[in-house]
Amino acid sequence: MNESINQNTGFGERSTDMGGRMVNKDGTFNIRRIGIRVHHRVSNYQNMLTMPRWQFLLVIFFVYLLINCFFTALYWYSGTEGLQGISHQKDSLGKLKEVFFFSTQTLTTVGYGRINPISETANWIAAIESLIGFLSLAIATGLLYGRFSRPRAFIRFSDLIVYTHYKGGKALMFRLVCYKDDHLLTNAEIKVNVRIVMEDNSYRFYNLKLERSRVDSLVLNWTVVHPIDEDSPFKDLSQKEIVNLQPEISAYLTGFDEVYSSMVVARISYAIQDFKFGFKFLPMYFSKSKRTDLDLAKLNLIDQE
């Protein structure tokens, strides 16, 4: 058992210091970084790439408003007489709005020209603003393209991990499926680790040996099987003993996605409440006359042995 102790999990030897779950259900790690300033710890690029679309659009919109308000203030304090063509509205608010809209026309480089700068100051501000419009467009382009083209693994894992009969012994099994058309993974590999709680409340980490840890082309579903053999940390344990170990199984899958031309990674974690003893997965693909049907609604379909 000791021989397969996992030295490569990225979690140190002093594992008793770890609290709660190691990996969240969605594959993110349950860690908080402290002792570092927020702007060092947080990755703006990563945030802009991964925030929800509505939030991203809101950010863009508010930045747009902000830049325009800033330049509106500049034009205003340099004097509205520097702008030609402001309509004959007399009150200040109306003029302010005209200046604001002129600013939007400059920033986006639409430049209708009804209002246009005539004073030197206003001209300089406009020259700077349209340059900033340029650069903003560049930044927006980068972010939008980055969001689009960001390689992601389109993998769904089963919610449960089953403990079932397998080849005369027992095995732990979960499964995963590539759910997007045209997004197969080439040279897919999976690594599975487990963290168990010892009697003295310390943690131990193990690699789980798999019946198969690599598929050439991941197109259909893949049932990942850990046979409970001589090398398994669950060897000769009863269901109750396994539960007492409070195992947390975490796995990550890597593969090459041809659409993105990049390696992608998917992660999952199973805590003890995700274990189903004495169940097995039911098939999720079926023969038709001309092709194979893969039913993703059956990913979590299990039945008692």
Add this chain to the structure above:
Amino acid sequence: MNESINQNTGFGERSTDMGGRMVNKDGTFNIRRIGIRVHHRVSNYQNMLTMPRWQFLLVIFFVYLLINCFFTALYWYSGTEGLQGISHQKDSLGKLKEVFFFSTQTLTTVGYGRINPISETANWIAAIESLIGFLSLAIATGLLYGRFSRPRAFIRFSDLIVYTHYKGGKALMFRLVCYKDDHLLTNAEIKVNVRIVMEDNSYRFYNLKLERSRVDSLVLNWTVVHPIDEDSPFKDLSQKEIVNLQPEISAYLTGFDEVYSSMVVARISYAIQDFKFGFKFLPMYFSKSKRTDLDLAKLNLIDQE
């Protein structure tokens, strides 16, 4: 024979449930996903990248029309008097067209300015529309660049696979060629699998061992050879017995393309109708005084032994 049973094809153990051909002739997989909503299953990015050029341009054009119609409606309902400079056409249709063209001038940020917004509402709509024009440009840029720069393997496979004499025994051979100038593959590797139908109508998968499965630099053609030796699933089988197995041979080639600076993948599948027994490939490159000529028209040139 059992030892080389392929556990890594990505196709599970219950292979009898598979229907029809496993991989289509063009290398795509013959699978339909069900039990999942279309917008989860379909990858818009992948579609925009891989659709034919004319279709892509049509999509761009219709999106352009659509956005303009939407903003035309907004300007219209906010009142055409919010737009200055609409020409003295009296009928509504004429005005509507003027508003539509003003919208196109705003979205593309061309902004001639003959027609321009004067009311606050029209100004706001224009400010939003030109921002959206910004973002649309960003999206179009991303998609176009993504289409351009998408790494593809410029590989052609022979249409046929031949069964021929080879080094005192027999071998299966197909060949492939890199057909683009300047697009050689570095560290090219090929993997070949076969699916055969057993007497009980179940399927079995095998890796086919190759005489050579890797080339440093794939510049010329490459004849992939599976010698039918002790480890081959076709060992000691007659032509008729091979046909009865209904073998489907699928292969994928990976390599590093220097132009794209990325790994690329090419796939092929041969069904029994693609087998040619007793034929061999004829040479397709020829010595000249100063260089080698590679004749791609001869890729499928075979002759009886």
Add this chain to the structure above:
Amino acid sequence: MNESINQNTGFGERSTDMGGRMVNKDGTFNIRRIGIRVHHRVSNYQNMLTMPRWQFLLVIFFVYLLINCFFTALYWYSGTEGLQGISHQKDSLGKLKEVFFFSTQTLTTVGYGRINPISETANWIAAIESLIGFLSLAIATGLLYGRFSRPRAFIRFSDLIVYTHYKGGKALMFRLVCYKDDHLLTNAEIKVNVRIVMEDNSYRFYNLKLERSRVDSLVLNWTVVHPIDEDSPFKDLSQKEIVNLQPEISAYLTGFDEVYSSMVVARISYAIQDFKFGFKFLPMYFSKSKRTDLDLAKLNLIDQE
């Protein structure tokens, strides 16, 4: 000892010719290239990607000014009467400024239109300038996006390397941590080399064998341990003897960053003044009820044994 002599450091056999430190503290190499023209040696792309942000913005701004000055000169020498709408300022300087601002409006494609070209020459210059505006935008986009999306390793190494008791013997240890949220490294690997000075003042290079040189997912801190065993170049040496060898330890870490979908590399170098004998690292992560806290302020926290 000789068996682990490192032939793979990238430093040749004639190492006595090397001067000073091999790798700087920040991981850059302490080498100057001569005998080559500056523009061959220097990578403009690399410079634009890695210069500080304020410097990058200054470069953009000055290029913007420069291009505008160039085109202002062209318009000026082709005659200001080629431009319509220059306001009724009489003096040359005022006209020059008007031409300059017209140039900025053309380059950024804002094109208000109050001033616009009427002569053929001015029209040609404007046609070229707006094209160059196009291309400049493309270049700015590329550079800005390149800066944003440039994969970097968000790794901090400890400032010190400790020499401490370890499993009944001695070991050298340093540690590193991934300091950005959401930027874990998959399949992280580290390689550690040492350069020592022999009695005849020549250099020798060794690979240092590590207790663990790979982690699946680098999320927390990682203490890199070189046990001083039979294969170590520091075997049986006293602290004083080690100091006399003037060891310079350099390491590089590679891993796959999912945010950037790319391999990243981090480097570090420890000279003899960075060695701490008889000290050990104190823990830097702590159990909470619900999660683990990783305290980056404690990265360099050491204590006497």
Add this chain to the structure above:
Amino acid sequence: MNESINQNTGFGERSTDMGGRMVNKDGTFNIRRIGIRVHHRVSNYQNMLTMPRWQFLLVIFFVYLLINCFFTALYWYSGTEGLQGISHQKDSLGKLKEVFFFSTQTLTTVGYGRINPISETANWIAAIESLIGFLSLAIATGLLYGRFSRPRAFIRFSDLIVYTHYKGGKALMFRLVCYKDDHLLTNAEIKVNVRIVMEDNSYRFYNLKLERSRVDSLVLNWTVVHPIDEDSPFKDLSQKEIVNLQPEISAYLTGFDEVYSSMVVARISYAIQDFKFGFKFLPMYFSKSKRTDLDLAKLNLIDQE
């Protein structure tokens, strides 16, 4: 000798059919593809990426002229009265030029507005043209960014390969150097092949075993050494016998470039006229008090033994 026969060069068994040099001095392959249409064989993307800068700018400029001429023709045949503001030049040529310049203002979205479309037809043409301006910008952006960011290996190889004494025997040596500051290669590997002409005028390919085929970080120069031992195809051959074999040595180097975050490849080929018997390379880096100087002018510096 036969055991190291290279099956992986990408050149087939029928090597007698090859003509002239296999790889050109600059690392490109000496092959012509026939039997395929030019537009299938040629990669436009690759061409636009790798053509010289002046040629690229010329292409951009001519495409710009072409698109403008096309749209000028459209406006012209739809009637110049559809465009408002054409100046009071009476002759057709003058009007044609005005239309052409209006077209450039539309395509680049500068849109001054002095001339602007009023008829429905002209408005439609302008709406399409500004959209095409959009897309052209996207294409130009993609190409320019692609040219910028295209990963290249900044490696220079020595012009010569020397045959010299080495560790009591003989060896073939060439060297290479990374000539750009900040562009070191991580995990650099080199593979060296040789093609020799047999007595019957057929060709044979061999891998050349190297004393060292990998460096962790390629920063300085690297002397690639093929010791002529038991496994070498040059074993026990005199200088004259080697010349008679007409060896052509080709090599390729791969490594990870951190600036581009990508693997890069460099290639070289040495024909018999590049061999120097009885010469050795002189050092090209030198110790200074504070750093190492790498003199690229000395890359080809050799001396008689």
